[in-house]
Amino acid sequence: MTEHKYGFLIDASCCIDCRACLVACSVENNVPMKNTRIWIHDTGVMGEYPNLSRYSAPFHCMHCVDPSCVSACTVGALQQSREGIVIYDQDRCIGCRYCMYACPFEVPNFEWQERLALIIKCDLCTARLDEGGQPACAATCPTRAIQFGRRDEMLNLAYKRIQENPQRYVAHVYGEHENGGTSTFYISPVPFEQLGFPVTGQTESPAHFNRLVTHGTPTVAAGVAIGMAGIYLAIKRQAADNAAAAAEHARPEHKAEEE
Ligand code: SF4
Ligand code: SF4
Ligand code: SF4
Known part of the structure; x- marks a missing residue:
């Protein structure tokens, strides 16, 4: 049984768009900035001079309670852990992009x-959580715009802030019901559409419908998966052959240099 243990509370009224969270994610995952797992949504400049304002908030996987990406993946490359974390296994991925x-x-x-x-x-x-730490983005944010903890505590904190400062926030906790519920909650001084957040309008995850479709048509799903896997493995094999040929081609030169 999935516990949905962890959660984020992201407060757009605290984010100063410094992008330290993006740098932390890039370092933690050892990827260039263009491939970080987090990005920024913002309102752009609003109002007229001198009464200008602009809000921003980081966005990453919401770790949905019933993740539609998991149900769409025919080869199990996306899985939900017992703690509710949606994890990707690149060794299983066949590049079909159904999750997208x-x-x-x-x-x-x-x-x-x-x-x-x-x-x-x-x-x-996940590696940081296993060692008792916090996600890198939450640990790095200088204004504590990203808070991390137990999912139920983060949701309670979201409502507490709205109730204590109704003039500061719109009365909506984004992520509580979107896509059937998620583990990432947002509060904001402006409507989420203005921040550029996707408006899902769904209180039930399409994962439910995906399962109906894939369970109803197992042969088609299996056929698609096998077909995609075949294409992907052929490309993988070709890449390996090319690498081997290149190595073979390079070897005599190296030998000659050594001699
Ligand atoms: S939790 Fe980790 S992987 Fe996810 S966005 Fe934050 S730093 Fe990146
Ligand atoms: S469906 Fe939910 S869990 Fe899956 S990638 Fe999208 S936000 Fe993340
Ligand atoms: S580190 Fe915090 S304040 Fe800076 S951009 Fe990220 S969420 Fe906003």
Whole structure:
């Protein structure tokens, strides 16, 4: 049984768009900045001079309670852990990109390594959690715009802040009901559409419908998966052959240099 243990509370009224969270994610995952698992949504400049304002908030995988990406993945490359974390296994991925189309938050992105595609998605810094730490983005944020803790505590804190400062926030906790509920909650001084957040309008995850479709048509799903896996493995094999040929080609020169 899934526990949905962890959660984020992200407060757009505290974010100063310094992007330290992006740098922390890049360092933690050892990827260039363009491939971080987190990005910034913002309102752009609003109002008229001198009464100008601008709000921003970081965005990453919401770790949905019933993740549509997991149900769309026919080879089990995306799985939900017992603690509710949605994790990606690149060794199983066949590059079909169904998860991209299934996610209402437009989270899974692809990085291309040679001709192979791997998805880019937050894993909630699982390695850091295993050592009793916090996700790198939350640990780094200088204004505590990103808070991390137990999911139920983060949701309670979201409502507490809205109730204590109703003039500061819109009366909506984004992520509580979107896509059937998630583990990342947002509060904001402006409507979330203005921040550029996806408006899902769904209180039930499409994962439910995906399961109905895939369970109803197992042969089709299996056929698609096998077909995609065949194409992907052929590309993988070709890449390996090319690498081996290149190595073979280079070897005599090295030998000659050594002699
Ligand atoms: S936000 Fe998208 S990628 Fe993340 S768990 Fe939900 S459906 Fe999957
Ligand atoms: S939890 Fe970790 S992987 Fe996810 S966005 Fe934050 S730093 Fe990146
Ligand atoms: S580190 Fe904190 S304040 Fe800076 S951009 Fe990220 S969420 Fe905003």
